[in-house]
Amino acid sequence: MARxxxxxxxxxxxxxxxxxxxxxQAIEELGGFDADEAVAGLVVALEDTEPAVREVAAEFLxxxxxxxxxxxxxxxxxxxxxxxxxxxxETLVRIxxxxxxxxxxxxxxxxPDVRTxxxxxxGLIGDRAAVAALVQCLDDPNLNVGCAAAEAxxxxxxxxxxxxxxxAMDRMDxxxxxxxxxxxxxxxxxxxxxxxxxxxxxxxxxxYGVLDALGKLGDADTAERLAPFLDADDRSIAETALAAVIxxxxxxxGRISVDLSLDRFxxxxxxxxxxxxxxxxxxxxxxxxxxxxxxxxxxxxxxxDHVSDSDLHRITELLRDVGYPAGKAITDRLKTAAKPLxxxxxxxxxxxxxxxxxxAVTPLTADADPDVRQRIAHLLGISGWTGxxxxxxxxxxxxxxxxxxxxxxxxxxxxxxxxxxxxIHGLDDKYPxxxxxxxxxxxxxxxxxxxxxxxxDLYHEDTERQxxxxxxxxxxxxxxxxxxxxxxxxxxxxxxxQSAINALARIGGLQSVDPIxxxxxxxxxxxxxxxxxxxxxxxxxxxxxxxxxxxxxxDIWVRYHTILQLGTIPxxxxxxxxxxxxxxxxxxxxxAAAKALSGLNSQRACSALExxxxxxxxDLVAVAEQALSQIGDSA
Amino acid sequence: MNISMREENGIALLSLSGRLDLASxxxxxxxxxxxxxxxxNSIHLNLAxxxxxxxxxxxxxxxxxxxxxxxxxxxxLSNLATYVQEIxxxxxxxxxxEIFPTEEEAVSSFSTVHAG
Numbered sequence: 001m002a003r004x005x006x007x008x009x010x011x012x013x014x015x016x017x018x019x020x021x022x023x024x025q026a027i028e029e030l031g032g033f034d035a036d037e038a039v040a041g042l043v044v045a046l047e048d049t050e051p052a053v054r055e056v057a058a059e060f061l062x063x064x065x066x067x068x069x070x071x072x073x074x075x076x077x078x079x080x081x082x083x084x085x086x087x088x089x090e091t092l093v094r095i096x097x098x099x100x101x102x103x104x105x106x107x108x109x110x111x112p113d114v115r116t117x118x119x120x121x122x123g124l125i126g127d128r129a130a131v132a133a134l135v136q137c138l139d140d141p142n143l144n145v146g147c148a149a150a151e152a153x154x155x156x157x158x159x160x161x162x163x164x165x166x167x168a169m170d171r172m173d174x175x176x177x178x179x180x181x182x183x184x185x186x187x188x189x190x191x192x193x194x195x196x197x198x199x200x201x202x203x204x205x206x207x208y209g210v211l212d213a214l215g216k217l218g219d220a221d222t223a224e225r226l227a228p229f230l231d232a233d234d235r236s237i238a239e240t241a242l243a244a245v246i247x248x249x250x251x252x253x254g255r256i257s258v259d260l261s262l263d264r265f266x267x268x269x270x271x272x273x274x275x276x277x278x279x280x281x282x283x284x285x286x287x288x289x290x291x292x293x294x295x296x297x298x299x300x301x302x303x304x305d306h307v308s309d310s311d312l313h314r315i316t317e318l319l320r321d322v323g324y325p326a327g328k329a330i331t332d333r334l335k336t337a338a339k340p341l342x343x344x345x346x347x348x349x350x351x352x353x354x355x356x357x358x359x360a361v362t363p364l365t366a367d368a369d370p371d372v373r374q375r376i377a378h379l380l381g382i383s384g385w386t387g388x389x390x391x392x393x394x395x396x397x398x399x400x401x402x403x404x405x406x407x408x409x410x411x412x413x414x415x416x417x418x419x420x421x422x423x424i425h426g427l428d429d430k431y432p433x434x435x436x437x438x439x440x441x442x443x444x445x446x447x448x449x450x451x452x453x454x455x456x457d458l459y460h461e462d463t464e465r466q467x468x469x470x471x472x473x474x475x476x477x478x479x480x481x482x483x484x485x486x487x488x489x490x491x492x493x494x495x496x497x498q499s500a501i502n503a504l505a506r507i508g509g510l511q512s513v514d515p516i517x518x519x520x521x522x523x524x525x526x527x528x529x530x531x532x533x534x535x536x537x538x539x540x541x542x543x544x545x546x547x548x549x550x551x552x553x554x555d556i557w558v559r560y561h562t563i564l565q566l567g568t569i570p571x572x573x574x575x576x577x578x579x580x581x582x583x584x585x586x587x588x589x590x591x592a593a594a595k596a597l598s599g600l601n602s603q604r605a606c607s608a609l610e611x612x613x614x615x616x617x618x619d620l621v622a623v624a625e626q627a628l629s630q631i632g633d634s635a
Numbered sequence: 636m637n638i639s640m641r642e643e644n645g646i647a648l649l650s651l652s653g654r655l656d657l658a659s660x661x662x663x664x665x666x667x668x669x670x671x672x673x674x675x676n677s678i679h680l681n682l683a684x685x686x687x688x689x690x691x692x693x694x695x696x697x698x699x700x701x702x703x704x705x706x707x708x709x710x711x712l713s714n715l716a717t718y719v720q721e722i723x724x725x726x727x728x729x730x731x732x733e734i735f736p737t738e739e740e741a742v743s744s745f746s747t748v749h750a751g
Contacts, residue, residue: 320707320709323707352704352707354704354705378730381731382704382731384701384704384705409727409730412726412727413697413728413731415694415697415698436725437727439725440725440726440727440728441726443690443693443722443725443726444690444693444694444697444726444728445690445694446689446690446691446693446694447690475689475690475722475725475726476689476690477656477687477688477689477690478656478657478689478690478691506687506718507687507689508687
């Protein structure tokens with residue numbers, strides 16, 4: 001014990017050394033002792049000239065939380081050095097709840113500054129055990145202590161403080177404002193009525209405070225009471241009242257439906273949106289549908305490049321509801337907008353562009369920026385305006401591929417079969433995106449003219465064009481394309497034959513079965529795979545003999561694919577054909593057979609599948625087990 | 636093709652099944668026309684059971700979309716099967732229709748739009 005005391009004495013002496021590191025080291029060691037002398041040493045170190053030393057000492061004291069430390073720290077609140085007082089205060093706040101009782105005991109300190117410090121600390125600690133003591137402090141003879149007590153009670157947010165604060169508000173003029181703020185911060189509804197009474201005050205400062213406080217705790221009725229202040233001559237008061245209504249509205253999920261005259265606040269609200277104030281943005285957008293006019297729309301479009309994507313989406317939907325006036329405001333704004341804003345504005349028009357708006361933006365087809373021209377083509381396409389055809393045909397000749405592509409798409413959406421020749425040109429474009437856009441347009445338009453043109457193109461000198469034509473015929477999918485596709489089954493190009501078979505399978509109809517059967521021995525394995533799928537889909541059980549024939553195909557992937565197709569056709573013949581394949585020398589074939597049998601749910605497959613459970617190939621074991629479980633479940 | 640219809644929060648929810656071609660596309664347009672006549676301009680088409688759609692079917696959808704826009708209404712689609720999704724991509728119609736993965740998401744988008 002004596003050795004500990006001796007060591008502490010040595011360390012306390014080290015606190016007087018000139019070398020900062022020695023002093024810090026001493027503090028770190030003192031922090032390891034429980035003795036009061038060690039704690040006192042740490043507190044004394046709060047007076048050190050070196051901030052680093054003071055901070056290390058404060059750190060240890062905050063961790064220690066001992067009564068000795070707390071009392072010494074409270075004592076230091078009366079220190080003549082402001083930095084020491086502040087550090088003691090901060091340390092006590094960090095100690096928190098364990099310091100509350102001692103702090104309350106010292107609220108009778110003679111020095112009003114110490115009392116003020118203690119009240120502040122109690123507020124920052126936030127322990128409601130201090131409420132009663134702080135309420136007493138509202139009557140402190142020193143005004144600073146009273147004001148600090150009101151502020152602290154606001155932080156503690158305990159409804160027990162409401163009544164004393166209301167009383168203090170009436171008793172002492174100087175305490176009125178902090179008491180009002182505290183009532184707002186407590187947020188208890190019982191304060192609404194006394195605060196509403198103070199709306200009649202002549203003192204503008206008090207009125208600001210009351211409006212602000214009511215914004216924090218008011219309800220829909222309160223919002224009604226605040227509404228008249230929006231017409232106040234004093235603009236600051238009017239804006240404070242509006243901010244209060246917005247705060248109430250936010251707390252009530254935007255459901256406050258008080259009629260408000262917002263016209264004079266256009267700048268205030270749009271400035272709030274520009275500053276990314278979420279409450280103002282929400283409020284303004286929620287009101288916009290019932291409150292719009294040219295000024296409002298102009299204001300909104302003025303901040304459009306400052307809003308988040310989700311708010312932009314809301315704005316777009318609101319503008320769609322507003323309809324033509326919004327579109328008109330946008331087209332006006334487009335005239336002076338720079339590129340990024342111009343593109344955003346054009347996107348805004350998408351949900352509600354109609355003939356009239358389409359006509360209004362058509363001059364922008366001559367815009368110098370290709371991205372703008374692309375957006376315009378898109379807008380014209382979705383507008384459904386038949387007058388857009390001519391400008392779109394011009395855009396289909398644009399020197400930028402993405403503009404031409406947008407133009408072809410748009411012509412397709414407008415669905416005019418008079419434009420087939422124009423679109424066909426797009427199939428010759430050197431850029432794939434343009435060719436694909438033209439192809440899409442032809443698919444939408446369809447009809448005899450398109451079908452005849454595409455059928456002729458099946459034998460175009462360019463094989464890419466042949467491929468596009470057969471694809472387009474397939475997607476057009478009308479009865480009229482069947483004969484063209486049946487002919488294409490015998491096309492010299494394998495990709496064309498394959499696409500034709502796939503398309504015939506999708507379109508359906510038994511008339512395609514025989515022409516497709518003719519390709520069972522096609523030289524191309526991709527075609528034979530397409531044949532297997534098509535026959536399974538179109539002919540079902542009747543296709544089984546042909547599919548069994550394909551099980552002897554030279555190409556293992558044709559066999560694999562055929563097995564899977566057989567798995568879609570229930571029946572004994574299929575099972576009989578698949579069972580021997582479980583013992584095929586090729587694992588991939590065994591795997592396909594197991595999968596196919598699993599789909600057929602035949603009990604007859606069980607013993608064959610059981611034999612796979614001891615296979616060396618883990619994939620086969622897994623598939624077999626899955627198949628057996630599936631068959632078991634369905635039995 | 637079968638078309639079943641129900642109403643939810645003022646939105647006409649049409650579920651289509653089968654093949655959407657010339658005949659069924661015409662039937663669909665007729666059905667939608669009746670909705671317009673009853674001032675129902677918020678329409679959702681659930682395409683989960685549509686197994687085939689051809690040029691005429693697409694034409695019918697485009698025509699319904701144009702009519703809905705003209706009436707300041709809103710048309711949404713959902714549950715596009717892979718095949719239908721593919722044709723919407725090829726024709727780029729996916730850029731002009733509002734397409735949602737599920738009917739629930741489409742329906743809730745109507746309420747988002749009209750809230751406030």
